[in-house]
Amino acid sequence: MVDAPRRQPAHTVRLRPVGERELELQYRVVHGYRRAFRMAGEGPVLVLIHGIGDSSATWAELIPDLARTHTVIAPDLLGHGASGKPRADYSVAAYANGVRDLLTTLGIESATLVGHSLGGGVAMQFAYQFPERTERLILVSAGGVGREVNPVLRLVSLPGAHLMLSALRLPGMRLQVGLAVRLLKFLDTDLGQDAPELLTLVDALPDETSRNAFIRTLRAVVDWRGQVVTMLDRCYLTEGMPTMLLWGDRDSVVPVRHAYGASEAMPGSRLEIFEGAGHFPFHSDPGRFVSLVEEFTGSTAPADWSREHWRDLLREGCPGDPAGRPGSGLRRPTERDLRQASERSAT
Incomplete structure (x- = not known):
């Protein structure tokens, strides 16, 4: 069931126009490799992470609107766009490290991460590796939920x-x-x-x-069998992390049923379906996408991470485990979920 839209709290937001020069690519050299990115606006930080084979250009039409109320950073992941393309580690975990290092060079301590497709998997991995630097998660047609893929x-x-x-x-x-x-x-x-x-x-x-x-x-x-990385085995760690899932109901790359599975596995997450949209709902209906992102970031408080809470979640384990939390009210992964997850990488 799709959650009802939440009401935007009553407050005044200063809108700031964005100049064309701010949308141009900028560069940093990190670990000897060129990292390209776009950066615009001011205010709470939004990091936009593109999908496989794509680049920050996929967000170009949305950045001016989002940058009226946020500092928007859209990197070209290593191996993509105008960033370096070395013979290197292109795993999801390595990409999460790369996002962290770029943010560090820019003086950004924490951010809301918006990840599309592969970028959704990178955003989830970033939240897993660096929960203290993650304020919210917005996952758009994200990979890593089930084996199925185009x-x-x-x-x-x-x-x-x-x-x-x-x-x-x-x-x-x-x-x-x-x-x-x-x-x-x-x-x-x-x-x-x-x-x-x-x-x-x-x-x-x-x-x-x-x-x-x-x-x-x-x-x-x-x-050849499908997706080989899963986030299902640790979705329970998003408890207390404001999370929104955005999906097109005609997604031919990552089926929309993955959205419902992820929503059930992620405590307190919010799900929004774009009817008639495919794998790029932010292209199909950019106005609704921007409105949802602004409303979500404006109506939720950043995650209040603590080392103690993280330790307790890890000790209590996944609700689907024999050692998990009885009676938690969270969906227990099915035998098929766990079997597929055990066959895939859980980095």
């Missing part, structure tokens, strides 16, 4: 993916793929909702270095 991504995780991605950029092949995309949209399929957006991700891989980084990132989270 078969195309499973295919690209297999050997030979470099050749496949290179072939997709050939003029003749590009034309055929474009025709297939238009047909999927005409037939009103869920994949047709997302195909144009996914095709732009291929266009963002112009050379072998970019493709190598993309495939390394993908293989860290997806194999």
